[in-house]
Amino acid sequence: MSDAATPPAGSPTVVVGRVGKSHGLDGSFVVEDASDEPARFEVGAQLLVEGEPAKVVAAKQARGRPVIRLNRRVPRGAALEVRRDALAPAGEGEYYVFQLVGLRVEEEGGRPLGTVTDVAPGVANDVLELDSGLALPMVEDCVREVDFERGRIVVATGFSGSPEST
Numbered sequence: 471m472s473d474a475a476t477p478p479a480g481s482p483t484v485v486v487g488r489v490g491k492s493h494g495l496d497g498s499f500v501v502e503d504a505s506d507e508p509a510r511f512e513v514g515a516q517l518l519v520e521g522e523p524a525k526v527v528a529a530k531q532a533r534g535r536p537v538i539r540l541n542r543r544v545p546r547g548a549a550l551e552v553r554r555d556a557l558a559p560a561g562e563g564e565y566y567v568f569q570l571v572g573l574r575v576e577e578e579g580g581r582p583l584g585t586v587t588d589v590a591p592g593v594a595n596d597v598l599e600l601d602s603g604l605a606l607p608m609v610e611d612c613v614r615e616v617d618f619e620r621g622r623i624v625v626a627t628g629f630s631g632s633p634e635s636t
Contacts, residue, residue, distance in 0.1 A: 483518055483551040484568055486510050489544050493532060498539040500532065501550065510552065511536040518551040519544045565616060574622045575600055578614060583630050586623065598623070604630055 487510070490500035501511060509515065515526040519540070528539040560566055567589045575583045575598065584602030591597075596608040606612055606629050615624040 482554050484554050484557065484566070485549045485551050486517070487536070487550040489519070489546050489548045489550065491546070493537045496528070496539060497543065498528060498530075498537050499544075499546070501536040501538060504536050508536070511538050516552075518553070519548050569618070570598065570616070570623070572621075573616070573618075575604075575606065575625060576622060577625055577627050577630065579627065583625070606630070 485503075486505035486507075487501040488503050490502035492498070493500050504511065510517075511526060511529050513526055513529050515529075517524050517526065517540070522542075524540040524542055524544060526538050527541050530537050554568075557566065560569070570586050570589055573586050575586060577583060583604055583606075584600030586598050587601050588599040589596050589608065590599055590605075592607070594607075598604075598606040598608060598613075600606070606625055612625050612629045613623060614626055615622075617624065
């Protein structure tokens with residue numbers, strides 16, 4: 471699962487991090503909520519900040535987090551984005567978070583369970599978080615089908631914890 475954050479519906483961009491606290495005196499900053507794709511923050515990488523292009527001119531790691539400097543000043547808290555069409559295609563059985571958020575989730579047989587609001591990283595696997603409060607593991611035994619055309623995810627019965635599913 472890639473961690474590209476959920477953009478507004480129809481947005482041509484995806485949030486890959488946020489401008490965090492300053493790091494040093496040269497304009498560098500910590501990238502908060504950073505994408506797990508290190509190439510997004512390498513020197514020469516192109517990002518969008520407040521809809522305008524910004525180029526990474528310095529990059530390093532501090533305590534396991536990316537620290538970058540852009541070719542222009544940007545406000546703290548601003549979203550660091552990339553164009554959706556610049557994302558590498560997801561591999562077979564892999565999805566970007568923004569692709570899953572908003573999809574309906576139903577059990578085999580059609581019982582609705584809710585709508586995906588987020589995908590959280592877990593210790594062993596990612597977890598679908600639903601507006602109904604359910605959290606479902608993104609594992610093959612649970613997720614039977616991701617159907618973008620029909621806007622739904624079909625899951626195996628028995629994962630919702632509801633007596634109706636057993």
